[in-house]
Amino acid sequence: MDGLLLNTEDIYTITLNEILARYSTGPLTWDVKIRLQGLPGPEAGRRVIEHYNLPITLEDYDRMNLEIQSSKWGSCAFLPGALELLNYLHGKGIPIALCTSSNKTKFKGKTSHLTHGFDLFDAIVTISDPRIPKGRGKPHPDIWQLGLKLLNEKFHSNIEAKDCLVFEDGIPGVQSGRAFGAHVIWVPHPEATNYLGDVDKVLGERGELLTSLEKFDPKKYGL
Known part of the structure; x- marks a missing residue:
């Protein structure tokens, strides 16, 4: 679904960059993002925290993700074709x-x-x-x-x-x-x-x- 049928990969990038900006790091680049695509949320979250050395727990990350993403899902749309x-x-x-x-x-x-x-x-x-x-x-x-x-x-x-x-x-x-x-x-x-x-x-x-x-x-x- 994500990135294949819907434009959610772009939404994920925007969301994650907002989180990274809170800790004065980022932005998310495709050499990192390509290793996150398709993974279950917890596994992707752990990789982000580790790569950017974020001073937060996976629970903190999930909470921020949910808060920001929930406000953006209304802009999900089908990709061409x-x-x-x-x-x-x-x-x-x-x-x-x-x-x-x-x-x-x-x-x-x-x-x-x-x-x-x-x-x-x-x-x-x-x-x-x-x-x-x-x-x-x-x-x-x-x-x-x-x-x-x-x-x-x-x-x-x-x-x-x-x-x-x-x-x-x-x-x-x-x-x-x-x-x-x-x-x-x-x-x-x-x-x-x-x-x-x-x-x-x-x-x-x-x-x-x-x-x-x-x-x-x-x-x-x-x-």
């Missing part, structure tokens, strides 16, 4: 699941004002789902495994991971998609381009790098 892709897949009857590292509260905050889009998903899994073991967020594959399980239950199907496409924007998400066994469509933030590292190594043999969801060709995958 995202809503069009969801409409296309739904219209073709292709099972789609949202699997996000955001918890349920943040998911609602980011999406409640969007009247159309997330209603198209056949299954929605947030990181706070009790069926995901603690500590098994991305880059572990558990969230995708649960999403696929829910799709198979709904459609009485037997879809396998190797038959799935995982759409991601961050490296931990790409790694989790590969660990899951799917083909990964990687759509990084434009400003992350110079910090992706060895793209072929990250993607492996089952993946594709795109500059935008607008560039995704569903017919290439028989959709």
